[in-house]
Amino acid sequence: MAAEVHENIATVWETIAEVLPDALAQAHGDRRFTWSAFERRANGVARTLLDPRASKDDRVALFLRNSPEYLEVQHAAFKIGIPAINTNYRYRDEELRYLFDDADVTSVVFHGSFTETMSSLRPELSNVRQYLHVDDGTEACPDWAVPYEQAAAADAGQVRSAWGRSGDDLFLLYTGGTTGMPKGVMWRVIDMLRQINDVAGLSFDLENLEASIRGTLVEPGPVHISCSPMMHGSGWFGATMAMHKGGAVASLVAPSLDPAELLDTIDRHRVQSLTIAGEVFxxxxxxxxxxxxxxxxxxSVRNLLSSGGMLSEASKEGLLELWPEASILDGFSSSEGFGMGWSVATKGNIPPTGRFSPGANTTVLDEEGKPVEPGSDVVGTLVVVGRLPLGYYKDPEKSERTFPVVEGERRSVPGDRAVVLEDGTIQLMGRDSLCITSGGEKIFTEEVEGVILDHPSVADVLVIGLPDPEWGQTVAAVVSLDPEAPAIGADEVVAHVKERLASYKAPRHVAIVETVPRGPNGKAVYSEARRIAEELRQPASA
Structure with missing residues (x-):
């Protein structure tokens, strides 16, 4: 049995800064930071976080858009052995208040554009001792906050906390899921490091980590752009995989995706990898x-990771015309279990939408807990074993439901449903929380979404269930159209679904909208889609 490893992601980044001090680590517009600058600035932030009342129970919230400061603060947190809390900057006051309270946040690093929000929340955040203001050219630093550059410029040397750091340190990944308030998924830092080490494309010997890095890294790694926010798992993983290889992360300046800026940045930095979030990107x-x-x-692009939203076959084909030497990795994971499934597309080899090869530790089980037979059309539940989170932060009941122990084996059951096709691949059907029951039949949203998305005139789609007095629920679709394609109406959408699926799965209500509601990470906002669909079927005078 392999020895337990107690290394930390901070150890990796500190050692890379020693080996490649002058290599580019981060770029943001006209700003450039070498690996030695990245290390120095993270030490300054870490020193600032270690105020006289600091303890291992501290947490620092990252209320930031993608920027160099995001990874600097993350590095500082790893250095001193505390969690950095990813914060969805689209949250409203109630959601932010809940998140900061639930995560026991003691420090907040925020962009200047969020100053008004933080000012209004401060009186209710009694546990927060300090605020660091990142100047983004909007609001000036208020007198109750520390200018971030002042913290980053502190001459701190190598910073360590009194309690130290290890691989057992807590990594909290907050996720909104499809329903309810945000919940914190607890991982050990060593398990996050192992996951990165396994999939980054460059692996180190974790039992001899520093020596392995010094003996392996001989030149700078690739430049990466996370188009999706680093406040979500896919954007963060894309960035950290590049950093793991001694590469660099270029972040975009525009607050939402500006494709011209993205293409400019790829051209300028010879970017090799991207993370996007599905069709809208x-x-x-x-x-x-x-x-x-x-x-x-x-x-220069060789790798494209898409997560958080489906990619149509047409978009994959278009992207591979743009980047013919690239591979598109359509990753299917959740905060509760990584590597659930993968779909790799290359030029001339594009798999169907929503179809994945299951991960090595992923199985599909039927209602009796037995593996689903390939080709049986049975809709089963995806189960992940192996490397798993510790549970949900401060929620043992939900932890027990999602991470049950069955016959001595601990499992992750996030609620995703799928069928197993004859060739062993899986076709995603959706989550239990989004399953529609109409006339006693179960209808899974992702199956219907995938079919609608493959219509050449459809740009994006979300499918939801609406209450119905006769059927219990009926299927509704919120659809946006490609302005360059022939226009279609609701009847064409319904007919397209009926050509490929049973008629009861076809939507009875279709809302044609300019933009399908999604968050900044590309994830579906089903509550807003449901509101749109509800309004559509109301009388015009309502």
């Missing part, structure tokens, strides 16, 4: 390129 990139095909040289 892909279509914007392709539209910008089509408008000005000779403006950019983006041939």
């Amino acid at each position: 892909a279509r914007r990139i392709l539209a910008a390129r089509a408008e000005d095909p000779d403006r950019w040289d983006v041939s």
Whole structure:
């Protein structure tokens, strides 16, 4: 049995800074930071976080858009052995208040554009001792906050906390899920490091970590852009995988995806890898390129990771025309279990939408807890074993439900449903929380969404269930159209679904909208889609 490893992600980044001090670590617009600057600034922030009342129970909230400061604060937290709390900057006051309270936040690092929000929340955040203001050219630093650059410029040397750090330190990944308030998924830092080490494309010997890095890293790694926010798992993992290889992370300046800025940045930094969040990101990139095909040289891209939203076959084909030497990795994971499934597309080899090869530790079980037979059409539940979180922070009941122990084996059961096809691949059907029951039949949203998305005139879609006095629920679809494709109406959407699925799965209500509601990470906002669909079926005078 392998010896237990107690290394920390901070150890990796500190050692890379020693080996590649002058290599680029981060870029943001006109700002550039080498690995030695990244290390120095993170030490300054760590020193600031270690105020006289600091303890291992501290937590620092990252109320930040993608920027160099995001990973600097994360590095500082790893250094001193406390969790950094990812914060969805789209949250409203009630959600933020809940998150900061639930996570026991003691420090908040926030962009200047969020100053008004933090000012209104401060009186209710009794546990928060200090605030660090990151200047983004909007609101000036208030007198109750510390200017971030003042903290980052502190001459701190190598910073350590009195309680030290280890692989057993807590890593909290907050997720909103599809329903309810945010919940914190508890991972050990060593398990996050192992996951990164396994999939980054460059693996170190974790039992001899520093020596392994010094003997392996001989040149800077690739430049990466996380188009999706680092406040979500996929954006964060994309960035940290690049850093793990001694590479660099280029973050975009615009507060939401500006495809022209993205293509400019790829051209300028010869970016090799990207993280996007499904169809809405892909279509914007392709539209910008089509408008000005000779403006950019983006041939450097070799890897594209999409997570958090489905990619249509047409978009994959378009992206692979743009980047013919690239691989598109459509990753299917959750905060409760990584590596649940993968779909790899290359030029000339594009798998169907929503179809994945299951991960090594993923199985699909039927209601009796037995593996679903391939080709049986049985809708089963995805179960993950192996490397798992410790549970949900401060919620043992929910932890027990999602991470049950069955016959001595601990499992993760996030609620995703799938069928197993004859070739052993899985077709996602959706989550239990989104399952629609109509006339006694179960209808899974992702199955219907995948079919609608493959219509050449559809740009994006969300499917929800609406209450119905006769059927219990009926299927509704909120659809946006591709302005460059022939326009279609609700009847065409319904007919397209009936061509490929049983008629009871076809939507009875179709709302054609300009933009399908999604968060900044591309994830569906089903509550807003439900509101839109409800309004659509009300009488015009309502």
